[in-house]
Structures are given as C-alpha cells and as structure tokens.
Amino acid sequence: MCGIFAYLNYNVARERGYIAEVLFNGLRRLEYRGYDSAGIAIDSNRSGFVGTSKTAESAGIDRNEVSKSNSISIPYNHPLVFRQEGKIDSLVGSFYEEVESLNLNLEEQYSIHAGIAHTRWATHGVPSPKNSHPQSSGVEDEFLVVHNGIITNYEVLKETLIRQGFTFESDTDTEVIPKLAKFVFDKAHDGDGDQTVTFSQVVIEVMRQLEGAYALIFKSPHYPNELIACKRGSILLLGVKELTEDVTTRSLFHDVKTLTRNGKPKELFFSSDLCALVEHTKNYLAIEDNEVVHLKDGCVSIFKFDYVTEKPASIQRALSFLEMEVEQIKKGNYDHFMQKEIHEQPQSLTTTMRGRLKGKSVILGGLKDDIKTIRHSRRIIFIGCGTSYNAALAARPFLEELSGIPVTMEIASDLLDRQGPVYREDTAVFVSQSGETADTLLALDYALENGALCVGITNTVSSTLARKTHCGVHINAGCEIGVASTKAYTSQIVVMIMLALDIGDDKVSTKQRRETIIDGLYNLPNIVREVLKLDTAMKDLAESLMDEKSLLVFGRGYNYATALEGALKVKEVALTHSEGLLAGEMKHGPLALVDETLPVIVIATRDGCFSKQQSVIQQLHARKGRLIVMCSQGDVSLACSTGFCRSIEVPQVEDCLQTVINIIPLQLLSYHLTVLRGYDVDQPRNLAKSVTTQ
Template sequence: MCGIVGILGRRPVAEQLVESLKRLEYRGYDSAGVATLEGDHLERRRAEGKLKNLEARLRDRPLKGSSGIGHTRWATHGKPTEHNAHPHTTERVAVVHNGIIENFRELREELEAKGTVFRTETDTEIVLHLVDELLARGNKPVEAVKLALSRLRGAFALGFIFAGEDDLMIGACNGPPLAVGYGDGEMFLGSDAIALGPFSDTISYLEDGDWVVLTRNSVAIFDKDGRAAQRDKIKHAASTSQVDKANYRHFMAKEIHEQPEVVGHTLARYVDMASERVSLPVKLPFEFREIQRITITACGTASYAGYVAKYWFERMARLPVEVDVASEFRYREAPLRKGDLAIFISQSGETADTLAALRYANAEGAHTLAVVNVPTSTIARESETVLQTLAGPEIGVASTKAFTCQLMVLASLAVVAGKARGELSDEEETKLVHGLVEVPRLMADALTTELQIEKLAHRIAKSRDVLYLGRGTSFPLALEGALKLKEISYIHAEGYAAGELKHGPIALIDETMPIVVIAPHDSVFEKTVSNMQEVAARGGNIILMTDAKGAAEATVDSLATIIMPDMADAFTPMIYAIPVQLLAYHTAIVMGTDVDQPRNLAKSVTVE
C-alpha cells in the first residue's frame, strides 16, 4: 500500500524522508521516490524496486533541500516502473498520492483537449496537471489545491510542495489516512504515526475530506466544506515494529475504517483502470474453460467470503461451486477431479485446517489457488497459484478488512472466469469493472451510518438472541453478521436464508428479538419483504439494512432502517459488510467486552 511522508525541516531532509519511508515498508511497495525544493526549483529522485535503489540514486545525485515529500508506491494505474513512480512533478508543483482517482479518465480527456501532455500511465498525473493548470492561471497554491480537490472523485491521500515556496506544504485525504506531525520549527506529514515516529510525538489525524496547509510554525486544517477545523492532538510513541491504532479506540474500529483504502489497493492490483478490464497479477496455470467444478475451502469469516464467491462464479461463469469449511473437508475425503480448481482462503495463510485441505487437494491433482493476506505464508508457498489480498496487518481478532479484500479478489477472479468461458461479453465485463471501481467510494459512504448504528447498539446489547436474514449474496453476509456479533459481544446470534424462516426459525420470534434484515433493492427484494412481513406479524423488532428505494418500498414498520448508498446489485456484500461490522463492534462496546481480543479466540488458528 502506498506510503506518504512530507517534511518541512531545518536541514536537508532527503535522508529523513528515506528513513521515514523505511518505516512504511510493512505496507508493501514496488517503487519509491523523493522530491525536494532546491533553491526555488523542484528536484526529484525515483527508483523501481526497494528503497536501497533509491538510496543509491541519492548517493550518486544528492538532494540538499530542507522541504520535501517522499512516497512508496503500490502500482495501480500503470506498471511499477521508475517512469510511473512518485513524486510526479512539473516546474511548479510536486505531488505524492495514495488511493484511486475514480474519474481520472474524464479529467484526462478534458485536460488533453486543452493541450496537456501526459507522460505517465498513472491517475496521479491528473491531480498534478489540474493543480499545475490552476497555478499557471495565476492562482496561489492554496487556492489551486482547493479548486483541484473539488474536481476529484474517489479515495485518496495527497501531499504537495511548490516551486518557490520553501515554507509551504499541503496535504489532503478522503479515505486513506493522513497525519500531521508537530515539531519545533519543523512540520511533518505522513500516512501514519509509524512514519512520523522519529520526528514527532504529537500528531493529528485528518478526517475524511480534510485538507491541511503546513508551514514550519503553523498548521491550518480545513474540512470538506472549506471551513477551519480543529483535530485532536495525540501524544504518541511509535516504534518501527508497532502497528498503530491511530486515533481509534480499538484496532477493529481502525480496520473497519481502513476498508475503503485497502479494498481500493486490492482493486487496483486486479483491475486495469485504463482498459477497464480485470487483469490478474499472475498468469493462471489452467484455462477456466477447461474447469468443470470449483471447490472453495476456508474457516470462519473466510468461508463466508467463499459462500459469496459461489454466487458470483455460478452467475458470471456458470461454474458449479462447492463450499466447505476446512475442518470438515479435510476428513471427509471429498472426491476431487484431477485438473479441477480448489480455492483456499485464509487471512494469515497459516490456518491448520485449511492448510491440511490444501495438501489433500494437491495430492489429488487439483489446481490449487490461495487467496491470502500474507504472501510468505505456508498456504501461499504450497499453493500452485497465489492471489494476495492487500489488507495490510489485521490486528483485531474479528476479521473485517481481510474479509472485504478477499471478496474483492474473488469478485475479480469470477469476472475473469466468466470472460474466459464466454459467459460475459466485453460490455458486461466493463459494466462489472465499473461496479468494482465504485466499491471503495461506496464503502466510505457506508461508514457514515456509524452514528445511527452506535445508537442502535444500545438496543441490541439488551438482547439475548439476534436473528440475521438475507437472500442471495446477502445470505452469507447474514451468516457473517451473526458470527461477528457472537465473536465480540458474546450475544447469541444466528444467520439464515430469509426463505428458510418458515422452516423453523420463525418459532423463535417474539417482541424481544431483534431481526437484522440485509436487503438491498435487488432481484429478490420483494421476496425478502414478504419474509419481513411474517416477522412483523409476530412482533419481531426489524432492523432493515437497505438502500433508499428499498426503504421506500419495504412497507413494513421497523425498529430502525439503515439507509445504504445506491449501487448496482452485483457486489453489494462488500459495502453491506460495513454496517454489519459496525453493529457488532458498537454492541460489543456497550457490553464492555475486549473487542480486539475476545475471550477464547485467536487471530490465526494454527492448531486443530
């Protein structure tokens, strides 16, 4: 994941920038660079690969400026080359960027029509030229950035320095985190406290939509409406080995809020934004048109990601899919046809049952593919193919961002399968890619439901039992919602397919039971409404998670209706996972449990 650092210092900052970037290496990267203000003009040094390559460039051609920005890049738009590495510069401005500019194509066409020449394959260059054009028209740097930000759509963190402005740096964020570090006659900007640890023990995290104007002796923060804003100053001591909670109470809260960023990074690894096609980062050792069946095996939350993927593969690729929990699969000696595909999903890549199932599939001659967050893990090493999720370190025991990143990888793979098997046309693939590209922004929108959910959690915390219902891809999400609530609040909960309500669970419903209904306005929405009416007739307390159209057509009284953003129905589980996670989190807070380390549970189950 991209890392950003900026320094307004009292001495040459290139070495400090590199040292700070080293503290961001845990995020992963494929190129790096720094830019400093040398006199009144900008200079930069960039290199493909690891930071040692950048250090070699700086030894050969040192930078002496005391104002600078640095960047470690995960390739999104454009290959991981020095040519595409950040910072990007013109004669007037230099920029570093973390995230995805969703409307880069239309902005690029607009700028090209005015004569702008683009020299990289990146979406970041759009930001560069928007600001540069505004500066060329006579706008001052602060005004130019403010106007440019109003044109951008997507999730992003940005850092700017300007030619001739030795005492000025501007930062902005919308989704990916960005922090200000306070010094004595110095000021700092960074992706997290770890990056800023050597320089400052006092930081402020920007909120979504914020932008900040830094000088060596001042910090001016503005919110998305351009109003002056105050953000808490936090005393912090971060070491290189620490993973930081930022200004969140728990790692789980931080990881829920990181999802627009990390899902965006995962998206960028699997989708070619320029061609609007899914492009896997590895060549598959099999042809999807020759696969007759897929077996998906995982444990816990990862298994529910597999259940969602079952719907996607069967709809998009017309491939039959069987999903197993690994602890059952490893012992029942399931018949696997040689040459078919077995997919194994694990955050840690060390889950004992899943690893045993993988070894069985390898022995049976199946093609094996791992979806893991740790590319050096045992499951990754022993699989024929690895598709990495880019969730970053997940500390909270209850999986959140790893789950949604797994969904992004599996959705991308399902599109690849559908295209390879002739079940999806070029136009259909493009439509699906557009849906995937919107996911990080929609997740950020979904996070705005948190205040409503926090209030609702006080009602849920009084319950002994909670029922979750869903249809289609919302059914596995109902299972996941029930698991999350059980894991961290210790309240009994069950997830069911809504159509199964009459086949048993309806006997449980009375006026004391909350029923969480996950129901985007999709092809099965009317059927779900019928099930809600059955619940309402028996006095159940309905908590409806739907969009505006669904809320208008539900015609059922509910305890609460959580309105989600409008979206195409193909990939709703990635967005609806947000309120499901928030409900469990805030209920656990009310219950006073240990959210990050719930009793009896471990992050990675490496023994049977």
Template structure:
C-alpha cells in the first residue's frame, strides 16, 4: 500500500518523480523520499516523515540533478512513520531501493546479514532486501544479477525499483504480488505502482507479470520471467488523461467523485444491454458457457466492495432465484470449504490489486470452483488478468481513499450480472425489470446528488458526536453498513450498523439523547416493520435521522427528522440511498476538519494482507 515511481532519462528526473509521488499519494502518505543518481555516480537521498508536500519543501527550490532516480510515498507496515524508516533505503552507500509489499522472512535474513557484519538503521523489512542485494553487488555481481539472485531468497510480496551509484543510467524493477508498470518514452523509461503517476510523461505502458524482472535503461527495457527467460510484454496505450486525476473545481476528490457517479454509472451501462436484455459479450469470451454452468455464486471482496456483494446477494436470490454466498476475502482463504459443484466465484475490487482478493481468487482455483468472474475498475490489473471473465466498471480514476463511485459502479455491474442470470433461470421478466431499473440509475443518481444542501445542513448535528448508529432492513441493511463505514473512515466518529430488527437484541442499550441514529427507509415491504423499530428508538430518547424516499411519505416530527431521498424502482433503491449517506459522511468530515481524501491510518489500494 505504497507508491513507487522511478525514471531513467536524459533529463533531470527529480521533477518527474515529485509529480509522480503527488499522483500516488492516495496509496500511502505517512512518509516520503527520493534518491537521484547523477552521471558521475553521485547518489543523493532525501527522506521525510509526513506527506509529499513536506518532501517537496525540503527539496525545493534546488532539486537534485541526475537522470536516474526512484521515489516513494509510504503507508507503514514495518516500523513507525519517521525519517529513518522512510524509503528509499540504501545499503553499502551505493544501492538504493523502494518497495511495496511485505517480506515475510525478513527477520531470519536480518539475523544472517548481521552475523556477516551488516548493521541496520531502520525497523523495516525493506532495508533487509536492499542489504541482501547490496551484499551480492559488493561481491562482484552487476546490479541485475545481484537483484535477480537476491529475489530467490525472499518470501512474501513485493514490487521493487532498485538503482546503484556504481551503474548510473540503469534501474531494475521486479514484482511479485504487488503491481508495477513500466512507462515507455522516447529515450527515457519510467516505473510506477500505477499508471496515474506517469500520465504527464507517457501514455504507453508495459504491465509486468508476477515474477517478472525488468532491466531498464534510457534506451530500452529487457524483461525476464520468473524462470529467467527473456519475455516480451505488450505495450498498451492508456485511455486515461492527466486531467482525469485532477480535482477540478471541487474542494476534495471525494466530493468530485460523488458528483461523478451519474456519469460513471452511465459508463458502466454503456453498450452492455439492448432491448431489455443484458449482452453477454460484456463479460468476455466464453461467458455464455461459464454462466450457463453456474448454479451458485460465491462473492468474495473486502470493505466497501464486500457491502456491494451483500446487496448483490439480495438481488441474486430475489430476482434470479440463484443461491449466493458472500464472504470477506481475508477470511475466505483461511478456512475449510465445502465446494458446491457449479459455483462461480465473483471477486470484486476497485483496484484489482487488493492482496486479500487476489489470494482468494488463487485459493478458489486450488479448491476447484467452476470459474472466476472479476468486477473491477482497472483493466490492466492483476485481478482482471487472472480471472476467467471480467466486467469492468469503467468508473475512471478514484483518488479519494473512501470509495464512492467505485461502489455504485460495482453495484451497477452486479445488477447486470444478476439480470443475465435471471434470464438463464427462466425469469425473463425479472431480467427486463432489472435492465429497465438500471437504465434509470444515472438520472436517479443525479437527483440524489441534488439533496446535498439539505444533507450539509443535517451534518451540523453530527459534528460534536462521538458515536452513531445506522439501521436498515433487507437490501438496505448493507447500505447502512456502507454509510457507517464512510462516516468512521473520514470523520473518525465511531459508527456501527445493524439490521433494524436487531435493535432489541443488544444495540438498543446504546441509545440515548446523545446517540444519533440514522435509518435508511425506502418504500418497500419492510417499511412498516422499520417504522416499528424506529419507535423503539424514539421511546428511548434517541435522535432519529431518517433517509426516506419520496414514496415512503414520511414526515419530520418532534421525534425524528426526515431527509427526503428521490424515489426509484425497487432494484436500484439501495444504490440511490447510498449517495446521501456518502454526502453525510463528507460534510461531517469537512465540519470536523479532518483530511477527507487521506484519512489517517488508511490507504487506497490495499496491496498487503
């Protein structure tokens, strides 16, 4: 969960590295650093605890000169965030390295290297790796051989970019379990964790495969696979523009991304349905056969994507009669499974590099599930490359750590998947109902975003609160889960969500006049039951805030405050009700003065377990 950027060029690369770090800061932001090597082999390294702007203030106005360099923005795994633990790490005064991932056998390697006379400055696993490479380099191996040989001793996940003062103009890049791309220029080449870092300098990228080691110079790249054989990886042209990762006129990326949801959902739907039917070609070659064989779904995801899966379970069983299980990815691989024949695994991840989801995908292969379908936002990601079928959400870059448009586009993709299964299971009317509802989503989300001013006013009543309770029923219980997650992520208010019917089984003990209770109240078959649950809160003096769609016809009274949410067809109601809860979390966080886009202790792409 760190950001890597590197360059070999005929120009001074420090400005490129610094801009790349700014574009990667969503991946981690507790420390940052840069190492640059000039033509004479002088290595200059600067590291700071803090953010990229803190690094820039130290480096500017006199950036280091040199055509080879690496830089890093960190989310700490080993060692507290400070200058000493920040990357790049160096060894023997000449080898520098930046790293994303976790080296699991670092303690054993550290003991061996200390016995050989090496002394470590940091608490990190990364310093062990660079020392391992430097040890081989100091004994005569060139940089490529030193890294390639050292990799055989490492256990765990990594993406490395390595440079040496002894070999200016050369950089070694390698990956196992963590993403790394090479940016292709004219007389210059770059590496990064994410294409977004390099969009100002190139649109052409090579995506390294697991186990690849790349020998990078200004004028060329040689790539070797895990067995040491020379391989050719295709050069792909990214469709992203540099402007797509800018804030525009919005105060925060999160607010921009909330407002982008109608357009993003329209992109998800584009070209994937016609005449009330889902077009199966949207899922990729061979989709028809694999979908025909599926008799059950196993959804695996983390965080927000897990909540999307929970909603999809309601859709799958209600509209398609398709049995569906949903599990957190970090638990999936660590328990025994009774695999039902014909079970299709659906893995969901915004980045496609979520370590727990990738591990679950690979475990499902070992266990013999019928196949894997990935719902993802990044076409070049590991998840997409390893899945049998893929439905890309086309949400565009999502920079804010708290996911918004990724969630609603994942739900849209899942709705299309369920519609395809409805037809297969003899329910063509359900497919048509779902597709008709999906087509209305962009307009419905436009109306949902329009309630922002009312939500912002409501947010003032949460500013001084330490806790909040969210309630929902049926398919809207996961919406409550997602609303509580957003509030805790960015405002640091402790928030929990429960099915409303569970109040009397424990959570009601928390309710008093200091506890705001947020309820999601659509006009559905469970509304009367929900209203009974809300009376339980009122009777205990709780402060109720009810997000009710227009059709529910609820009105504010002395007992609770109602915020009207635009109504929509039943299938898309959970998606619509999500938006006001996103806005609530956002405006509460702004009023509390937190860092909305970069909440403490979190990072965007979780590439470690």
C-alpha cells in the first residue's frame, strides 16, 4: 500500500514554497498508514532538453534549425524531483537542504502548476531514495509517475525496454511505467509525420501494456501544467475546489465538467485517501477502474479505457460530497491516534447505530432490496482478512442463531488459493474497514464471477468494495487513522449483529430474543464508557508484562474471536509474540506451553461457555499457569476459585454484545504495552493500514 497525492492550481498565483508545503501536508495526512520513504516533484525554470524534430516543431522552433542528429535543446520547466528514505519529516528536511544548495527561489509564483507526491510502503526493493517515487523515465525526467499497487508483468516489460536501450536505476516494478511512457512518446514523434500525440493518448497506450493493480499519476514537461491519473484495482480520488467556495458548503454542481470548464480560479487534487482532501474541499469524485482523468487548462476530462476501443469515449461523472470533518483527522488532546480511537468507541458505536434502530426493529437501508434473497440463501459466507475476519467470526454465532442459515468463514487469500466453491444460492458478505484490501477485493471478483449475492460491510463509502458489491452497510465509525483497527472492529461487530437482526426479523419464535438484543444495543455506548475506565488498570497490567516475550489468550464461543483479535493487537503494535487460541483445543497441544512464567489470559465472562472456561482455568492452575482472567463484574471468586490469578472485571451484557465489551481492555493493554516498550503505536513496524498489494 502506497500513498499518492497531487496538486494543481489554476488561475491563482501560488508560490513554489506554498506548493511544496501543500504536497508535504498531503503526504502527512497519508503517513498514518505506515510508510518508509517519500518523494515529490515540482517545477523549476531550468532548461535543457534533447528533443526530436517533432517536439521542436511543437515548441515553435523551425525544423531547419534542428541538427542533423535530429535533436535540439528546447527550453522548458524542468521538473525537480526530491526523494528520501524514512518519514515525511526526513523528506522535508532534505528538500530544504537541497533548495538552499540549488539556490532555488521558493517565493517564485506560478499561476498554473502541477505537482505530484508519494509515500511508499516497500514491496519491490528496500526503502531508499532510488526506490522512492516519483519514478522517472530517465536523466531528463521527461515522464514522472507515482504509483500505488503492483505491476505483475513488470519483468517482461523491463526486458523489452532494456532491449530498446533503456537503463534502470531502481529495484521497483514502477520504473517500467515512466520508461514505457517515454518509449510510446518517442515512437509517436519519430519520423516526419505531422501527427502529434496527446498526454492522454500516451497514458492510454501505457495502460494497454500493464497488468496488475494500480493507481497512477503522470507528470511530464512535454505537457506542462497537466496531470493525468488512471486506476485499476487501487483507490484514487479527485478533489475539486473553486477558490470562491466554502470548504464546508455542499457544491451546487453535479457534473465535474460543468464545475471545471468555467475558467474560475480553482485547485484540483488527486489522493489515495479522503483524509488528504478534507481540509481542502468536500467536493470529490471516486475514480472508477479503467477511467483516465486528464487535468488541463483548469478542466477535467474523463475517458473510459478498454482494450478494444482505440480512442476511449469521454464520459461524465457526478461529484460527491464528503461527509467528514477536519477534526476527525487530528489527535485532539490524545497522545496517539490509536488511543484516541479506542476512546472514541462510544461515539463511533452511536453513529453506527444512528437511524438504524427504530423502536424494536432494525432498518438497514442498504439491504432493503436484497434482504429477502439473503433470507433464502443456501449459505452465508463471511469473507475478510485480519481484524475484519475476527469481527465476522464474533458475529457468526448470533447470525446462525437468528437466521437458521449455515454460516461459513473464509480468509480471503485462502479462499482464492483453494478456489473454494461459491454458488449462486450463496450470500457472500465481504468485510473490510478500508474497502480496498487486495485479497478481499480479489475474493469479491471471484464471488461475482460465480454468481453469488455480494454484500459489503465497510467504513469507506467511496471504496472499491462499496462500489462493486450488490448491496451493503456503511459502518460509519468515522475516520480511523491508527494502523491497528479498534473502533472499526467494534462497529463492524455491531453492524453484523444488526444484519442478523434484520435477517431474522420475519421469525416469530425469535422475537423476544431480538428485542432483548436491541435493548442492549441502545445501552451499549454507555457500557463502553464504563469499560474505558479500566484504562489505568490496563496500564498497570502492561507494566507487569513489559519484559515478556510471549502471551497466550484463550477464548471460547463468542469470545474465540475476542481472543484472536486481542492477541492480534498485542502482536501488531507491541511487537510481542501472542496467540489467540480456542480454549476447547487447549488439551490438544497448547497446554504443553503453560508454566509459571508464561502469561495466559482467559476470557471467562458469563455466557453459555462460562462453566467450560472455569474448567480451563482449573487445568491451567494445576499446571501453575500465570493466569489473567477476564470475568464479569462480581465473578472473580468463581473464575479464580482454585487459586490466585490477576483479574479484569468487565460489565455483563447480552452474550453476542459481550465481544464488543471484552475487546476494549485488550485494546488498552496493547496500546499501553506498545507505548511502554517505546514503539510507534500508530505506525507499527512493517505494517500499512490497507494492504493493496498481493
């Protein structure tokens, strides 16, 4: 997963330094996803380019002045490329050092200027300046590209370009793209024909050669003050701001072309994340797969690419309005985004349920046209990765109980590896916080091909998952900045519980059970506020576990998912080995690990598995296990009846809602353990927020 950002100002004077800072700030808004290098490209006034007779003519130079070698030095705004390993601050520091050494005037103004920027999560090649983006076509930077995704046929393209005389500097798959653009451009301008090639024609021809998933932004001095973006399988957004508009006001314009053809001063943005747009504008467009978006002369042109049509047709697209506030992407009074998002869960759960609980009923507008089909499904398949998979696992027992439909669980990558059977009579429910998780999207394509009804559960309205599924539910948890998902996890569980309630609404036999759960949902945010008061106790527990190298978490029934998710949080942010285990499997191997030194957390709150968990605790005591028991308030004596153990007491709620309550102390534990150990809690080592590579 990489972050891409671009900025174009039109008919409004902006200083070079201002433009650079807009690009840097765009990257800062993306950096929360966890990146390892970054770069930007802006314009200079440096000239000196070797072009062909065709480029000379397009520059207004008589062909007779071209040398016999068919080349000429043509002045143009040579791009300046700045790349650096590390965080954004490293790039900013090196930028200002280079600016000083180049004696570059940051106060110089441009009425039109196109700049691009990138943050990289290394896939091909280690983090380093040469592997950072923008990647270049060569020494003169005739074409520059920033890229999110992966090019699967890059090795074949690289070999072909090497045979054409190109040399490669980086280890990335991306470098083939700008070099391929230069190859297409040079070939089109080779000879004495009068036909010139447009920027969009170059990019479309490049797209014909690429395989894989990508979002791309192109910049070229051959096409000054223009930007082109295209995408296939990776998220990309366009933001549009007229300088006369109020960023908080809903635009009166619907068609993006209508807005941009009026010649008024404006700023245009490309971004891989809404978080980088919200402080500039609320008018945005989610670019679809195989769309090519060309920014030129203050206008936006959109083309639909396909492999058959040589000249893709121009299409019209409507702008959307961003329902997000700037405050959501700031830490406020918290030290870290993860801390903020853990403590925001009463609010996120409230917004998730707002408008969906009506008296003793649940209304999910996004499913109303398909709910009968879901009720008559032969099978419901939950498909996700990581935390989203765990959330689905937490909701599965309740969905089975209310619907009477078999519910199976699939890790997206494993479903694809096995090519597991999916049928037309199935309902496939895809769960993803970002809606851009690569494995989940590939599994979605697979399910669509097999004719299943596809339901999306995501936190991002404009995401690929939201657009590709037949129907779905927006979890509405608010922007989640920390790489480790917290509030999205609990909101996902609540949405899937509401899904179960909606599916089971036609059954008289479960009416009382449904009404009891709905009453519990109304009160859930208040209970979560009570659980968050365990913050200090969890910090104390974290201090006692600071030096431990391993941790086991045992759960059962509804709370098997809690064990998996609690262990995952400790693993991904505190960088401590931890395993979530099914307590019913304890005797079949895991018990061999237990001794007086290994910390073991057992989740033993009151539900149908409580007595079984008491037995687990007794067996662990018999092996002198170092026990930490999570139990319902007042149950310490029952849960730890056979010996000493450390306890975490939580409020008791309905069994299917207990998973929401029980995960919060473990979230707090992982947060404090990470901070105490001195690790970056918001950007864990080697992880990115949304993995869109395969």
